[in-house]
Amino acid sequence: MTLECPHYPSPRASQTVCSRTFSLSIRVRFRRWNDCQNVSPPKNAVGLRGMAADRQGSWRRPGAPLMVVATSATHAASRVADTQAWFEVTNESEPPRLVKTIGQPTTRRLPLQQAHATHALTAAVISGESRSTLAAAQAMSSRLSRCNHLLQPSDHVMTDLFIGLDAGSSVCKAAVFDRTGRMIAVRSERTPLARSETGRVEADPAVAWRAACRVIAEASAAAAGEGQIAGIGIAGAMVGAWVVGHDGNPVFPGMNWEDNRAQGLIDRMTAARPDLFSEIFKISGAAMQQGCTLPLTAALLEQEPAAMERARAVVSYKDWLRFKLTGELAADSSEAAVAPGDAVTQTRSDTLIELFGLTPHADLFPRVLPSAAIAGHVTAEAAAATGLPEGLPVATGSGDVIANVIGAGGLRPGAITGLLGTTCIMGLCTDRPVFEPLDVGVLFSLPERHWFRAMVNVAGTLNLDWAADLLCPDIAMQPDLFARLTAMAESQPVGAHGVVYLPYLSESGIIAPVNDAAARASFAGLSPIHGRESLIRSVFEGVVFSIADLCDLLSAPSDAPILLTGGGGRNAIWCAMIAEVTGRQVIVPEGSEFGAKGAAFLAATALGSFATVVEASAVAATGGQTYVPRGDDAVAWRAARSRYAEARDRMLDL
Incomplete structure (x- = not known):
């Protein structure tokens, strides 16, 4: 249960701080402790064991321990004070018992009456009159009415x-x-x-x-x-x-x-x-x-x-x-x-x-x-x-x-999340550490005992940026540069008339499909018949083939789609190519800035808006554009990838 109370301005407080009013909110959360075992509680907090509440708000003993947190926050001008009360229930006939209150009102320079009001209203949810979740809410409303000498209602609720x-x-x-x-x-x-x-x-x-x-x-x-x-x-x-x-x-x-x-x-x-x-x-x-x-x-x-x-x-x-x-x-x-x-x-x-x-x-x-x-x-x-x-x-x-995995909704075992940005990464979320295949890729640590087994081609969209600067200096500064590059690629057939591009464009080499610090990018199969359109097409394809190499190394379910993020995910031709070559659906989630969203949701979880980061990531997951493998030009795609594999193996001495 989450109880949101309206915000209240305080005439007395506003006279003390400035001419602006302040707002106060209270939030009460009941969480099963076993769902939060891997969530770090707020600084200086104590772990609690209690009882679970059913949907009607009565207290029962299901055998699962309970974490109960009440949070209140006051806002005065640009100052913020947060208080958390942690409490437990010992039996069905007893009200919730206050165990610890955490707050930093003095460090935020708030007037004492604001801090006192915050603590008084937090205490309402654990008052002796409260014998259920519902009673706690009623007690809080009652206590609000008793605090009219400090607080009076405002006309809006802050988000x-x-x-x-x-x-x-x-x-x-x-x-x-x-x-x-x-x-x-x-x-x-x-x-x-x-x-x-x-x-x-x-x-x-x-x-x-x-x-x-x-x-x-x-x-x-x-x-x-x-x-x-x-x-x-x-x-x-x-x-x-x-x-x-x-x-x-x-x-x-x-x-x-x-x-x-x-x-x-x-x-x-x-x-x-x-x-x-x-x-x-x-x-x-x-x-x-x-x-x-x-x-x-x-x-x-x-x-x-x-x-x-x-x-x-x-x-x-x-x-x-x-x-x-x-x-x-x-x-x-x-x-x-x-x-x-x-x-x-x-x-x-x-x-x-x-x-x-x-x-x-x-x-x-x-x-x-x-x-x-x-x-x-x-x-x-x-x-x-x-x-x-x-x-x-x-x-x-x-x-x-x-952060990108969290923000894209990929924090769930079995989900494949891809990042086609400056770097190109394909990874699988797991609930255990997976070391296979040995000596390639990276095993990232995700929150709450999850892992992200990732295969990395250090250069992703960087390849196209470089190719544009090198091959298309006449349009490199145009606002529609990438639309023009896409049009060039679409004008060429699958296989780019035999041109192959290895997208290993980084000073640090690659760490998948093998670990080779000396690996470098190159074109192969060039002849006088090839123009820059063919080379641009080969760059698009080379990045896609490297993504297929990375996916092949993941022990992912065969029907798992790829959640594709990053700047490359906004390019329809790249997404369609990835679907065709990997044989997987490619889902580009709605929105953008998934890394920033993941970071923001870590803060939201830390402040109690979500019970877990897993919950936050599930909220972050949204629909989007789906690309389905159509099977068109399958023979040409197999031939093009075979030429790519031959060039790759020569480069990497496989």
């Missing part, structure tokens, strides 16, 4: 809104969602990476922070009047290394996951331990790339020892942004487990930290929190930079891959 910040490798986005998943506003800003001939791939931390501040401020302003911002969650490009100094400033530029400065170190380690990658895979379930956090940290300690003396912590991109928002250092399970870490326990691995010689420096890696936990609150400095209210709760968040 909780949640911001999702999605900081990708090259674009930072902020989007505002309500609890139904409706996107109310979105803003984005490019954050270009600096690439050197030596293989360093870096982001400017100052540029990244300013971009995050701007998109948060603009998206929040665009959502004004739609509701009250209740919290923010963050997703970001995974692994890499963002080194925070003891003074809170970055020690180096942010290192992207493509950065290869650790390759020399890895080569020496592999020479001494030929099975190094397999040893790591047995623990992490991931084919480690040189841009992962542990090898980068080890390389920095070796190459930049003086600078690393100033280091306080090594974190990922999203954790750097959260640190700037809250002043608190933390990581989440999804990052810790692929640092590389331990896929089974979904956290760091002491064994792998030792393997990279980092045991003496283990304190560089901050505490690990669940993705749907409150990791801190917006500081005064961050509030001034972003326009967010000081004290706003900030969820831990997750890596962008994980």
